[in-house]
Amino acid sequence: MDLALALAATGADDVSDPSDFPESFGILRTLDRTLRCPICKDLFNAPVLLGTCGHSFCSLCIREALKEGEKKECSACRVPTQESSIKKNIVLEESVEAYKTARSTVLALANDTASRKRRREDSTNGADLTPRPKRVKRESSGQDVDLGDERLEESEDSEVEIIENSKAPVDCPICDQKVPATRINAHLDEGCPHESVPEDKGKGKAQWAILLGGPGGKKGAKGGRRGSGRERDRSSSPPPRPLAKVSYHTLSNKQVRGLLQDQCLSESGDRKQWEQRHAQWITVYNANLDSSKPKSVDQLRRDLERWERLKARDEKEKEARVSRVDAKGYEKSQDEHFAKLIAQARASAKGNPNTIRQGASSEKPIEISSDLEMEPESGEAAQATVHIAL
Amino acid sequence: MHTNPTSLREPNSKSAQEPASSRPAAGSVTKRLGNELMGLMMSGSPGISAFPKTDANLFDWVGTIEGVAGTVYDNLKYKISIHFPSNYPFVAPVIRFETPCYHPNVDLHGNICLDILKDKWSAVYSVTTILLSLQSLLGEPNNDSPLNTEAADLWNNQEEFKEQVLRHYQPIATDD
Ligand SMILES: [Zn+2]
Ligand SMILES: [Zn+2]
Numbered sequence: 001m002d003l004a005l006a007l008a009a010t011g012a013d014d015v016s017d018p019s020d021f022p023e024s025f026g027i028l029r030t031l032d033r034t035l036r037c038p039i040c041k042d043l044f045n046a047p048v049l050l051g052t053c054g055h056s057f058c059s060l061c062i063r064e065a066l067k068e069g070e071k072k073e074c075s076a077c078r079v080p081t082q083e084s085s086i087k088k089n090i091v092l093e094e095s096v097e098a099y100k101t102a103r104s105t106v107l108a109l110a111n112d113t114a115s116r117k118r119r120r121e122d123s124t125n126g127a128d129l130t131p132r133p134k135r136v137k138r139e140s141s142g143q144d145v146d147l148g149d150e151r152l153e154e155s156e157d158s159e160v161e162i163i164e165n166s167k168a169p170v171d172c173p174i175c176d177q178k179v180p181a182t183r184i185n186a187h188l189d190e191g192c193p194h195e196s197v198p199e200d201k202g203k204g205k206a207q208w209a210i211l212l213g214g215p216g217g218k219k220g221a222k223g224g225r226r227g228s229g230r231e232r233d234r235s236s237s238p239p240p241r242p243l244a245k246v247s248y249h250t251l252s253n254k255q256v257r258g259l260l261q262d263q264c265l266s267e268s269g270d271r272k273q274w275e276q277r278h279a280q281w282i283t284v285y286n287a288n289l290d291s292s293k294p295k296s297v298d299q300l301r302r303d304l305e306r307w308e309r310l311k312a313r314d315e316k317e318k319e320a321r322v323s324r325v326d327a328k329g330y331e332k333s334q335d336e337h338f339a340k341l342i343a344q345a346r347a348s349a350k351g352n353p354n355t356i357r358q359g360a361s362s363e364k365p366i367e368i369s370s371d372l373e374m375e376p377e378s379g380e381a382a383q384a385t386v387h388i389a390l
Numbered sequence: 391m392h393t394n395p396t397s398l399r400e401p402n403s404k405s406a407q408e409p410a411s412s413r414p415a416a417g418s419v420t421k422r423l424g425n426e427l428m429g430l431m432m433s434g435s436p437g438i439s440a441f442p443k444t445d446a447n448l449f450d451w452v453g454t455i456e457g458v459a460g461t462v463y464d465n466l467k468y469k470i471s472i473h474f475p476s477n478y479p480f481v482a483p484v485i486r487f488e489t490p491c492y493h494p495n496v497d498l499h500g501n502i503c504l505d506i507l508k509d510k511w512s513a514v515y516s517v518t519t520i521l522l523s524l525q526s527l528l529g530e531p532n533n534d535s536p537l538n539t540e541a542a543d544l545w546n547n548q549e550e551f552k553e554q555v556l557r558h559y560q561p562i563a564t565d566d
């Protein structure tokens with residue numbers, strides 16, 4: 001039933017989702033959702049703000065959207081905009097980075113609490129249960145419970161309970177060591193030294209205190225994690241300038257090659273590929289400038305090569321579809337975790353009458369004319385495509 | 391319109407300096423599709439579903455849409471195909487009805503006229519958004535820009551329209 005949990009268990013956890021959190025922690029799902037880019041649905045990566053409307057996206061996401069889209073407009077609200085309105089959203093980046101660090105801890109605590117709650121509700125008189133006279137019992141009704149209210153009623157009680165029941169320290173998101181929750185910020189700042197987990201009876205309380213903004217959390221909130229400011233101190237050299245957009249149609253072949261040479265980019269392929277490669281380079285390069293932890297230019301070049309490979313693969317695949325060659329040989333290589341994901345989702349979808357099962361694919365192959373293969377360049381062209389199909 | 395990939399450098403050659411563990415660049419279509427699949431599975435929206443056709447090809451999905459009660463499509467289940475371009479979500483997926491659908495905005499080949507799949511597409515939309523839009527399009531056609539003019543003309547006569555809908559409809563084959 002719970003796909004997200006199943007995924008986490010198989011290790012295919014780089015696809016994360018607000019629903020990773022138990023249903024009873026609706027507010028954590030909401031928090032998780034608000035820190036995600038509306039375009040890639042992932043946690044913000046180098047977030048930027050559009051000065052024209054105030055919406056935020058990953059720098060790369062909105063730059064791609066402005067490059068690929070027919071109109072220069074905000075993807076969320078359609079207010080007209082342009083690259084020059086893209087501004088770094090520093091506070092959001094700090095929030096997201098802090099959240100990324102805390103997420104696995106929060107998730108572990110939430111799951112822990114949810115399962116303990118279930119267990120307690122299942123066994124009325126378990127041996128490990130100390131009577132809790134003031135405890136307000138909640139039915140796990142399957143709908144989101146507003147923990148905000150629950151916390152007011154129960155926060156004290158929850159803390160007490162965890163002190164006595166939680167033996168689990170926190171997994172460091174970087175080095176996977178078990179680290180006392182009280183030390184996790186310091187541990188990260190010190191660059192993951194070896195930790196010996198002390199028998200700290202009060203650690204559960206500290207875990208919750210961090211989440212609830214109590215005394216244990218002060219240090220983190222004050223910006224202990226931001227100690228990474230060391231790496232950020234780039235005041236010594238002036239910040240690199242963004243690359244300017246180019247109107248390729250005014251340039252000769254030689255000039256376009258010159259642009260590629262200036263950026264140490266490959267000159268393989270035809271003129272169209274040069275232009276696409278260069279335009280994509282400008283996009284990823286400028287997006288990288290918006291990150292406080294920018295990738296090396298070498299890494300960006302490798303990303304660009306990867307981008308071209310994916311694009312080439314997609315176009316090859318399109319040709320295969322047009323000539324109706326079986327797509328069996330389609331490369332599986334880099335998508336293995338996705339296959340796992342599909343398997344999990346299929347398993348969890350069993351018995352759901354709304355879901356098409358794999359068997360459905362054995363029906364007649366879908367034929368798509370080459371006309372339909374093309375993406376609509378404009379509304380008009382799209383209309384035309386539709387009318388002349390097949 | 392599309393460039394010919396044959397003139398590209400061998401796309402499959404793994405460059406030696408590429409670290410084996412490195413993931414696709416941020417905004418990778420693969421990851422986004424994974425997120426969408428998860429979102430779709432977890433949202434449990436009634437009457438819609440979608441899934442990759444095969445494990446090997448993430449870019450082709452099959453979906454279903456059920457007509458909403460109170461419309462002429464009540465109780466009818468339509469199969470659709472979804473193809474994602476490599477620059478998805480910056481470009482809309484290509485969607486077609488695979489089950490014959492008698493509808494003012496669907497032609498005889500299953501092609502759909504829906505603004506959010508054309509000029510009104512936005513990168514923030516998802517498969518879920520599209521399926522829900524198609525579901526509501528069934529009951530609320532846009533008769534101003536019909537692909538099937540006969541259906542558009544007949545819309546005001548709901549009884550006869552429903553007859554046509556049922557005449558064209560073919561239940562999704564339940565194999566096995
Ligand atoms: Zn994004
Ligand atoms: Zn906006």
Ligand SMILES: [Zn+2]
Binds near residue numbers: 172174191192
């Ligand atoms: Zn560590």
